[in-house]
Amino acid sequence: MLVATAATVLVVGGLVLGVVSSPGWPTVQETFLDPFHARESFPAILDGFWLNVTMFLIAEPLILALGLGLALARQSRAPLMVPLRAIAVVWTDVFRGIPTLVLVFLLVFGMPSLGLQGVPTSIFFWATVALVVSYSAYVAEVFRSGIESVHPSQLASADALGLSRGQAMRFVVVPQAVRRVVPPLLNDFVSLQKDTALVASVSLFDALFSARDYANYNFNYTPYVVVAVFFVVLTVPLARLTDALGRRYAERERAGAR
Numbered sequence: 491m492l493v494a495t496a497a498t499v500l501v502v503g504g505l506v507l508g509v510v511s512s513p514g515w516p517t518v519q520e521t522f523l524d525p526f527h528a529r530e531s532f533p534a535i536l537d538g539f540w541l542n543v544t545m546f547l548i549a550e551p552l553i554l555a556l557g558l559g560l561a562l563a564r565q566s567r568a569p570l571m572v573p574l575r576a577i578a579v580v581w582t583d584v585f586r587g588i589p590t591l592v593l594v595f596l597l598v599f600g601m602p603s604l605g606l607q608g609v610p611t612s613i614f615f616w617a618t619v620a621l622v623v624s625y626s627a628y629v630a631e632v633f634r635s636g637i638e639s640v641h642p643s644q645l646a647s648a649d650a651l652g653l654s655r656g657q658a659m660r661f662v663v664v665p666q667a668v669r670r671v672v673p674p675l676l677n678d679f680v681s682l683q684k685d686t687a688l689v690a691s692v693s694l695f696d697a698l699f700s701a702r703d704y705a706n707y708n709f710n711y712t713p714y715v716v717v718a719v720f721f722v723v724l725t726v727p728l729a730r731l732t733d734a735l736g737r738r739y740a741e742r743e744r745a746g747a748r
Contacts (some may be wrong), residue, residue: 525714530668531704533715538718542686545614545696549621549686550679556622557629562659563639564630578630585627591688598692601615617689625682632674636667659733671741676732680725697721 509515520680563571563578585593599622602611610616640663648658697720701713 491613498524522711522715524710527704527708527710527712529717530708531701531716534700534704535697535713535720537715538695539697539717541694541696542683542689543724545618545621545686545689546679546683549618549625549682552622553625553629553682554675556626558633558664560626560630561633561637562664564634565659567655582630584625586631588624590621590624590685591691593624594688594692596620597623613689613692613694617692617694621682621685621688625650625678628678629675632671632678633667636671637663639665639670670739671734673699673732676728676735681730681733683725684721687717 522688560578560581562572565583566575588596594617598613601609601619633706637659644662644666645655645658648662649655651662659722687696687698689696690702695703697717698714699719704713705711
């Protein structure tokens with residue numbers, strides 16, 4: 491323990507010393523770490539950050555529901571489900587291939603241009619839809635891998651008990667699959683939290699847009715550091731929860747193997 495602590499202090503201390511003793515450190519400190527500009531930009535960034543949080547909270551349950559629906563559609567073997575299965579395959583293949591930022595641009599600028607009656611035209615709405623569409627394709631594959639990891643004997647046992655395939659999926663397979671994929675799902679949602687910042691590219695006043703607006707006007711980039719701190723504070727607890735759940739699941743699997 492003592493050796494590990496000493497080694498950590500030595501490495502971290504060396505890195506810090508190397509940075510602060512570099513020739514350009516005073517310029518970096520003035521441009522990126524100015525306390526005055528951090529205080530001045532903080533209120534606007536905080537207001538914008540709540541928009542990021544709101545977008546995340548709206549998108550997350552929609553992504554879970556849509557992703558699970560796509561995964562179940564791909565696993566269905568009923569003849570009537572063939573069209574839905576084809577849509578699910580195309581959905582996951584296409585929207586995993588399109589960068590999320592490009593999808594944000596396509597929906598935010600493209601959908602309002604259609605002039606559809608009763609369809610919202612707000613940037614917030616379509617930016618959220620873009621995140622839901624993009625991430626649902628990834629989450630669908632996570633759910634599908636979890637479903638396929640459940641041993642076929644589970645379906646055979648459910649069939650022996652007189653359950654239909656739909657009932658077996660609902661009561662036997664899906665609950666096990668969901669438990670198995672919780673850690674990778676949480677990793678996806680860590681990424682989703684960060685990707686809400688992509689909406690700044692379409693002039694939505696989130697945290698990043700507020701920081702960019704202040705930086706462009708004051709020629710100081712400290713607000714970007716403030717935004718980074720906001721997202722770190724938001725994502726680190728979820729990342730630690732992901733690690734804890736992953737260890738817990740691994741321990742449970744090892745215990746079951748014995």
